[in-house]
Structure formats: C-alpha cells, structure tokens
Amino acid sequence: MSDEEDFVPDLVPAQYAPIPVLIITGCLGAGKTTLLNYILTEQHHKRIAVILNEFGEGSAMEKSLSIGEEGNMYEEWLELRNGCLCCSVKDNGVKAIENLMQKRGRFDYILLETTGLADPGPVASIFWLDKELGSDVYLDGIVTVVDAKNIVKTLDEATEEAMSEEPAEQSTLGTPARQVALADLLILNKTDLVTPAELDEIRSRLVAINGAAALLPTSRCRVDLDKILDLHAYEKVDFKSLEKQFTVPGGSHIDQSLGTVTLERPGSVRRRDLESFVHGLLWEKTVADRRGRPVHMLRMKGMASVVGEERRLILQAVGEICDTEFASRWEPDEPHVTRLIFIGRHLDESRLDEAFRSTVPVVSEHQSDAV
Amino acid sequence: MTDGRVCETPACNKSASLQCPTCLKNNLPPTFFCSQECFKSSWKDHKAVHKKAEKRDSDRYNPWPKYFFTGALRPFPVSPKREVPESIPRTDYADHPKGVPISEQKVRGSAYIKPLDDEEVEGMRVACRLGREVLEEAAAAVSVGTTTDHIDRIVHEACIERECYPSPLNYYQFPKSCCTSVNEVICHGIPDARPLQSGDICNVDVTVYHRGFHGDLNETYLVGEVSAEARDLVTVTWQCLQKAIDIVRPGEKYREIGNVVQKHASERGYSVVRSYCGHGIHRLFHCSPNVPHYARNKAAGVMRPGHCFTIEPMISQGTWRDEQWPDNWTAVTADGKLSAQFEHTLLVTETGVDVLTKREGTTLPRFLDSSS
Numbered sequence: 001m002s003d004e005e006d007f008v009p010d011l012v013p014a015q016y017a018p019i020p021v022l023i024i025t026g027c028l029g030a031g032k033t034t035l036l037n038y039i040l041t042e043q044h045h046k047r048i049a050v051i052l053n054e055f056g057e058g059s060a061m062e063k064s065l066s067i068g069e070e071g072n073m074y075e076e077w078l079e080l081r082n083g084c085l086c087c088s089v090k091d092n093g094v095k096a097i098e099n100l101m102q103k104r105g106r107f108d109y110i111l112l113e114t115t116g117l118a119d120p121g122p123v124a125s126i127f128w129l130d131k132e133l134g135s136d137v138y139l140d141g142i143v144t145v146v147d148a149k150n151i152v153k154t155l156d157e158a159t160e161e162a163m164s165e166e167p168a169e170q171s172t173l174g175t176p177a178r179q180v181a182l183a184d185l186l187i188l189n190k191t192d193l194v195t196p197a198e199l200d201e202i203r204s205r206l207v208a209i210n211g212a213a214a215l216l217p218t219s220r221c222r223v224d225l226d227k228i229l230d231l232h233a234y235e236k237v238d239f240k241s242l243e244k245q246f247t248v249p250g251g252s253h254i255d256q257s258l259g260t261v262t263l264e265r266p267g268s269v270r271r272r273d274l275e276s277f278v279h280g281l282l283w284e285k286t287v288a289d290r291r292g293r294p295v296h297m298l299r300m301k302g303m304a305s306v307v308g309e310e311r312r313l314i315l316q317a318v319g320e321i322c323d324t325e326f327a328s329r330w331e332p333d334e335p336h337v338t339r340l341i342f343i344g345r346h347l348d349e350s351r352l353d354e355a356f357r358s359t360v361p362v363v364s365e366h367q368s369d370a371v
Numbered sequence: 372m373t374d375g376r377v378c379e380t381p382a383c384n385k386s387a388s389l390q391c392p393t394c395l396k397n398n399l400p401p402t403f404f405c406s407q408e409c410f411k412s413s414w415k416d417h418k419a420v421h422k423k424a425e426k427r428d429s430d431r432y433n434p435w436p437k438y439f440f441t442g443a444l445r446p447f448p449v450s451p452k453r454e455v456p457e458s459i460p461r462t463d464y465a466d467h468p469k470g471v472p473i474s475e476q477k478v479r480g481s482a483y484i485k486p487l488d489d490e491e492v493e494g495m496r497v498a499c500r501l502g503r504e505v506l507e508e509a510a511a512a513v514s515v516g517t518t519t520d521h522i523d524r525i526v527h528e529a530c531i532e533r534e535c536y537p538s539p540l541n542y543y544q545f546p547k548s549c550c551t552s553v554n555e556v557i558c559h560g561i562p563d564a565r566p567l568q569s570g571d572i573c574n575v576d577v578t579v580y581h582r583g584f585h586g587d588l589n590e591t592y593l594v595g596e597v598s599a600e601a602r603d604l605v606t607v608t609w610q611c612l613q614k615a616i617d618i619v620r621p622g623e624k625y626r627e628i629g630n631v632v633q634k635h636a637s638e639r640g641y642s643v644v645r646s647y648c649g650h651g652i653h654r655l656f657h658c659s660p661n662v663p664h665y666a667r668n669k670a671a672g673v674m675r676p677g678h679c680f681t682i683e684p685m686i687s688q689g690t691w692r693d694e695q696w697p698d699n700w701t702a703v704t705a706d707g708k709l710s711a712q713f714e715h716t717l718l719v720t721e722t723g724v725d726v727l728t729k730r731e732g733t734t735l736p737r738f739l740d741s742s743s
Contacts, residue, residue: 008410008411008414009391009392009393010392010407011389011390011391011392011404011406011407011410012389012390012392012395013388013389013390014376014387014388014389014390014401014403015390015401016376016401016403089645089646089647089648089661089663090646122479122480125480126480128669130645130663130665130667130668130669131376131667132377132645132665132666132667132668133645133646134376134400134401279624279673282671283482283671283672283673284673319482320482320671320672321482321669321671322669322671323669
C-alpha cells in the first residue's frame with residue numbers, strides 16, 4: 001500500500017489483552033495430566049496451549065506444545081531460537097510463545113505443566129514480566145495439584161531428609177513443600193481415597209505451609225473451572241478470604257519450618273518505607289528467626305494503606321522479585337489497614353513484626369483505630 | 372488491571388489508552404499513544420513501521436528472501452570461523468557443540484549477586500584493562516571503507532596477543548569475536564564483509580576472557596561525516612551511561628539504573644531499548660544481577676562492595692521496540708531508525724564505583740576525544 005501515508009488515521013481505544021499463563025505443578029501421579037485433560041475438554045470452545053516439561057532450562061532447540069481447540073488436540077513446535085539468552089530480558093521460552101502466537105494466532109490460555117520434580121518459583125519469575133515490556137502473556141498464577149493419598153508421607157519424608165543436615169542453599173529444599181508454598185491455588189485431588197479425618201489433617205498441614213492459597217478438594221480433578229482460570233494471582237490480593245495463620249512456634253519443625261505468617265497494622269505508611277522493608281527481607285536477609293537463621297521468603301502478598309493516597313497499594317513477591325502497584329480505591333467506610341502475608345522458611349512472627357514496626361512506621365491514622 | 376501503557380512518542384512518557392488502528396489492522400505489535408495530537412506529531416516517524424515489503428534486489432546477497440528489513444542495512448557474507456591457539460585458556464562454551472555455557476546454566480534463575488574477594492577483583496581489573504586495550508585497537512581501525520569483518524580480525528588478533536579468549540566466540544554459537552552494530556542495529560551485529568560508509572555510526576562491543584575473568588565494554592564510533600542528529604543520539608547515549616554510573620554506590624538498588632537512564636533519554640527525545648539489559652560479570656560472562664535500562668523495572672538486588680556488573684544502555688531515535696534478523700542475533704530497531712550504545716564494566720567499592728574498563732588518561736569516549 002503506497003503513499004496514502006500522509007493521511008493520519010484516528011486512534012482507537014487501546015485493547016491490551018495479554019494472555020494468562022497458568023503454571024501447573026505437583027508431584028508425580030498427583031493428577032496434573034488429568035487436570036489438564038479435564039480443562040481442555042471442558043473448555044473446548046477456547047484455544048488453549050499446553051506446554052509440557054521443563055521451562056527455562058537446558059538448551060533444547062524446540063519444545064513441543066499441544067493446542068486444544070474445539071475438542072481436538074494438535075501438536076505444535078515452539079522454536080527456541082539459539083540466539084542470545086544472555087542479556088535478554090525475556091526468557092527464550094517467553095519469546096518463543098510470543099512468536100508462535102504471532103504466526104498462528106492468539107491463545108485464550110496457556111497452561112504450563114512442570115514436571116513432578118520442578119520448583120515452580122523460577123518459572124514464575126520468568127513469566128512475571130515488567131509491564132513496560134508489553135508482553136503478550138502474563139503470569140496468572142500457580143496451581144499445585146496435591147495427591148491426598150500420599151502428600152503427608154511425601155512431606156514427612158522430605159522433612160526427615162532436611163532435618164538430617166541443615167541445607168544451606170534453597171535448591172536442596174524439599175520440592176513438594178515448595179510446590180505447596182508457592183501455590184496460589186491448591187487442588188487437593190484423590191479425596192475419594194482418604195477418610196474425612198485424614199482429609200482434615202491434610203488440610204491443616206497444607207494450610208500451615210501456605211495460608212494464602214485457596215484450597216479446592218476434588219477427586220479426579222473435576223473442579224469448577226471458574227475457580228482455576230483467571231486467578232490474577234500476581235495482580236490482586238484478596239484479604240477477605242484469608243485466614244490468619246501462625247508459624248509453628250519453636251522446636252517442632254514440621255515441613256522444614258516452611259510456614260505462613262500474617263501481619264496487620266491499622267493506619268497508613270509511606271510507600272518507600274514498605275519497599276525498603278520488603279527489599280531488606282528479600283535481598284539483604286535482614287530478619288532471622290530465634291536460632292539466627294535468616295528468613296527465606298518464597299512468596300509474599302500484601303495490601304497497604306499509603307499516606308496521602310486514596311488507592312490501596314498492592315505488594316507481590318515471589319523469590320527475590322517484588323513489586324508494588326496502586327489498585328482500587330478504599331471504600332468510604334473501610335478501615336485503612338496494612339496487611340502482609342509471608343510464606344517461607346524460618347519465619348518468626350515476633351521478629352518479623354518487630355522489623356516491620358521499626359522499618360515501617362505508621363505515619364498517620366484513619367478512623368478511630370488506635371495503634 | 373493497570374497496564375503501564377506509555378505513549379510511543381519517544382519523549383512523551385504519558386499514560387496511553389489509545390492505539391494505532393493501522394498497526395492493529397496489519398497484525399503488527401500494538402502501538403499505544405496518549406492522544407491524537409501526539410500521534411499526529413510523531414506520525415511521520417511512526418508510519419515507518421507500517422511499510423510493506425519492498426522490491427527485492429535479486430542480484431544482491433540476500434540470505435533471507437522473505438524477511439522484511441526494518442531499515443537500509445543489509446547483511447553481507449560472513450567469513451569462516453577464526454581459531455584461538457590452544458595455549459590460551461578457553462571458556463567452557465568455547466568447545467561446546469551448541470556453545471552452551473554450562474557454568475552459567477548452573478546458576479540460571481538465581482538472583483544471588485556474588486561479591487568478589489580481593490584476588491578476584493584484581494583478576495577483573497586486569498581482564499577489563501586488556502579488554503579496553505583491545506577495543507582501542509579496534510577503534511583505530513574504524514573508518515570509511517573498512518569492513519566490520521576486518522575490525523573483527525583486529526579484535527581477534529589483539530585478544531590472542533594479550534593471552535585472552537574473545538568471549539563472544541561460540542557463545543551460544545555466536546560466530547565471531549566481537550559484535551559490530553551499525554546504524555539501526557541495536558546490538559549483537561555480526562561482523563561481515565560490509566564496508567563502513569561515511570555517515571554510519573558503528574558500535575564495537577568487545578569482551579575478553581583472561582585467566583578466568585571476563586571484561587566487557589563497548590563504544591559507538593562515528594564514521595566519516597555524520598549527521599547532527601546521529602551525533603546527538605550518540606552523545607545522549609554516552610551521557611545516559613555516565614549518569615547511570617554516577618549513582619552506583621553501596622546501598623543503591625539495581626532497579627534505579629533504569630530510572631536514571633530513561634529520564635535522561637526521554638528528556639532529550641529518545642527511547643530506551645527494553646529487550647536487552649546490563650548484567651553481572653566475573654568468572655561468568657553473564658550472571659546476576661540483571662540491570663534493565665528502562666524505568667519502573669523489577670530488577671532485584673542492592674549494590675554492595677565487590678559486585679561487578681555492566682551498564683550498557685541502548686538508546687534509539689524512534690521506537691523502543693526491537694526485532695531480530697533471521698540470523699538469530701542481530702537486533703534492529705523496529706522502525707529502522709538509529710540506535711547507539713555505550714558500555715562499561717563496573718566494580719562497586721566501599722565508597723562508590725570503579726570503572727574497570729575506563730580509557731587510559733581521559734574520561735572522554737573516543738568520538739568526543741579530538742586527540743584520538
């Protein structure tokens with residue numbers, strides 16, 4: 001089309017619709033594949049891509065990808081170009097997905113299944129991109145499928161192994177516990193194979209590790225899909241449905257001392273104080289437990305009231321990456337409160353609270369809540 | 372969900388909720404603008420991304436007949452792989468069939484930034500000084516008529532003379548010993564048989580591996596008579612690097628670098644390339660930290676004494692977007708306009724920063740140094 005180029009067209013409203021990437025993890029045999037197949041058949045009017053196996057690892061030139069469309073599945077190939085992986089901001093795999101979509105059209109969802117032994121943390125970091133990159137994909141959340149029949153045994157075994165020597169590097173942590181800790185949604189599968197009493201025990205074990213994740217019991221992974229898709233787990237934080245959790249105090253280290261702590265403070269704070277506190281925790285390891293072991297944070301979510309600001313500040317963190325962003329406005333009669341939820345190892349609630357109070361002072365108060 | 376959309380017009384930076392209908396219609400990546408007025412003002416430049424495939428020159432060397440080039444630059448034949456004598460210690464990827472750096476893969480995804488001890492710092496000082504010497508030799512050869520392949524040969528031989536392995540060689544199968552990026556090429560240009568022309572801007576990026584450590588640096592050079600616009604872009608790019616270096620000290624956050632670079636670039640009407648970033652460097656060519664050059668990034672980590680990393684802003688005249696040639700390396704601006712870059716390897720000291728790859732005797736880059 002040659003030179004009608006001087007005619008400036010009218011701008012149209014921007015449609016920014018990146019595609020959600022859902023990471024599905026869990027031990028071997030927990031039911032990930034069952035879940036995937038269920039999603040693909042139930043959502044047969046949507047175009048869903050399923051990527052199997054490891055992501056962000058190895059130097060494979062291609063990864064196979066299955067696309068579910070109108071009830072059928074067909075294979076595609078993700079070309080992982082062997083170009084510069086080094087100083088590239090986007091992972092090779094992310095670029096490969098974007099290229100594929102440019103060529104073959106967009107998907108409605110991308111489901112990424114990690115193998116049973118994988119740690120979903122690094123994969124989440126790969127997909128939690130800066131908005132400035134304008135990527136076609138975004139991280140919707142992590143779903144962990146848990147095998148009700150075996151999970152307690154698996155967690156116990158991992159704990160025993162971890163207790164025998166104190167692991168120094170995070171890479172030696174028991175993967176099953178990590179998969180639970182990083183989940184935004186826990187699908188407790190095979191509930192038909194355990195008794196109600198056992199089910200309760202399993203629930204408490206899971207919630208003790210991760211108090212922030214929603215928990216869906218199921219058998220054969222037949223879940224209500226509205227509860228799995230569109231989690232937006234890295235964008236919004238829903239505190240209304242969270243239960244307050246406490247770490248197991250002192251000596252009995254269930255599940256390698258992986259646990260959840262929540263902190264709450266009425267009043268407003270300064271954004272930079274909160275960010276300094278979080279950066280200190282994540283990068284500087286400024287807080288330790290009673291035995292001097294530094295906090296190792298796996299996941300954080302928070303909502304803060306910032307002084308002089310009508311909107312809530314949302315905080316998200318996974319691994320060492322964190323971000324804060326303003327979201328919806330406070331309701332007129334809603335008390336302004338700052339709430340943080342921490343999931344990780346060596347969490348000591350009193351130590352965390354102390355550090356929080358000293359680093360993040362309440363600058364002004366709203367309502368009649370006294371400190 | 373807030374989406375951080377910012378107006379495409381290079382200096383604008385306002386929040387953008389409107390998009391170009393032509394990009395949408397032609398299945399190009401969506402481009403966002405803050406207002407019709409702003410869009411009109413940058414229309415002349417923006418429409419470059421809409422251009423359809425042009426007539427192909429069938430008698431010229433064209434390895435990718437279907438590829439639509441964003442600018443005027445074309446690839447030329449690449450010479451055979453150059454060898455490095457066995458006596459020079461090699462990197463782990465030098466002899467890997469796919470050029471994979473196993474040592475880097477091991478720590479991939481880790482955000483841990485290693486503070487170097489005194490001995491390691493000394494190793495870095497030497498490698499960076501040698502890297503600077505190699506770059507200066509290459510710079511002396513940059514002139515009208517010289518091919519980028521010739522520059523590569525000079526770099527290759529200069530490395531060998533100094534008992535260095537040229538780090539880019541075979542890194543993920545990169546075919547040459549340095550990167551030469553001309554005009555609209557943002558970075559990772561592969562040296563080839565194209566002679567430099569008067570008016571070109573040419574970046575030469577050298578990394579050397581000496582006794583276990585890498586030193587990484589680059590400069591953009593002006594070839595012959597260069598336009599005032601090109602010269603301004605190169606100058607501002609260099610200033611962006613300087614301003615970023617000025618904030619390096621213990622306690623500073625790595626994510627702040629991008630804020631400083633983008634602020635200066637947009638004030639002067641330019642955009643910041645987002646796809647490539649600075650990186651940690653020592654025994655590994657590329658490792659933590661990640662140092663994006665755009666504002667509001669999520670880079671993790673705080674600077675501490677002993678940290679070694681590069682800052683290497685790529686600044687473009689037009690859009691920030693980049694594309695890749697089918698050679699899987701050459702990164703070009705999506706609109707074919709010019710892009711410049713400068714890079715140093717830095718060491719965080721107790722009180723501030725040490726520029727390990729600095730030029731001897733002057734703080735000026737070559738293009739500003741009339742004595743060169």
